[in-house]
Amino acid sequence: MSSDPWGRVDETGTVYVRTADGEQVVGSWAAGSPEEALAYFERKYEGLVVEIGLLEKRVRTTDLSAKDAQAAIGHLREQVDAHHAVGDLDALRRRLDKLVETVEARREERKAQRAKQSDEARKAKEDLVAEAEQLAQSDQWRAAGERLRALVDTWKGLPRLDRKSDDELWHRFSHARSAFSKRRKAHFAQLDAQREEARRTKERLVAEAEALSGSTDWGPTAARYRELMAEWKAAGRAQREHEDDLWNRFRGAQDVFFAARSSVFAERDAEQAENLKLKEELAEEAEKLLPIGELKAARAAFRSINERWEAIGHVPRDARPKVEGRMHAVERALQEAEEAEWRRTNPEARARAEGLTGQLQAAVDKLRAQIEQARAQGNNAKADKLERELEGRQALLDQALKGLQEFGG
Structure with missing residues (x-):
């Protein structure tokens, strides 16, 4: 009979293993010595130790599922419980029991981790939905569209939730994208319609x-071009492929007109500058008639100057008042001389002037006699009053006498 701390072989060749519950039969051995029998079953025990060790390592270091781990533990436990090995089988059972606890703990840990990941994924998807629904109302078409596409990529990278939750969130997310696309399509359709209307208006x-562009009606045409420019700005932009061509044609037509007008105006300005020089010479010639001497000769000379003046065309507008004012001054001097001559040679006017002068002279003489009489009578107050009245009549008389002198009297 042979034995070791964990087993023995009796004289019939039966192999036993010692356990906490007593000895258990391992098997029979008839092929060799008892030592060889124990060694054989000890090697089987070592095999179980190695397998359990490998399983512990897999549970500890890999993502072995709890289900597969439990199946492997069950398989090993069956081998241990079969008592077909010699060694500390109770220790192996304890290791398997502990491994069960480890697997269960890992399963709970993974369950909690999955729950956390699910919560995080739910929160992330809810945030994506909220942002998508906000972007659905945006008018920043390019930026919002690019952001929505980025949100889709982010969504695809997130874990799936339970079907009901995932479907509900995806429905909201998809609806927000569709609403934005619909609004953007309507906006650009309206924009296309506006640009088409702008194109027709601008054409x-x-x-x-x-x-x-070929008009020579400079003023009204220039005014119309200003109106056309205002209408152009109010029309808005046409499609990009038409806008530049239309503008080049529109601007080119204006350039043709305004270049022609500038050429004509430049020629006119040169002509008017020459006209101004001629009229300044005539104004200087007319001013030499002042002061008016012999009226008839002066009148004839001014008439000649004025005829030459009228034959000259326009002068620059800003120079016109000054040069015409010089001629008007000479013309007024002639008119005043003619009026003085008329008064001097008019018999009726002379007679009226002489009559008025005679009346005033008689009134002055009468007042002087009354003043002398009042002084003689000692009535100084009356005399003073009459003298004040005399001053006024004398002033009128002096004025009338001056007018009479114009008639040569």
């Missing part, structure tokens, strides 16, 4: 601008 403006 009409271009046609009118090109028709006016």
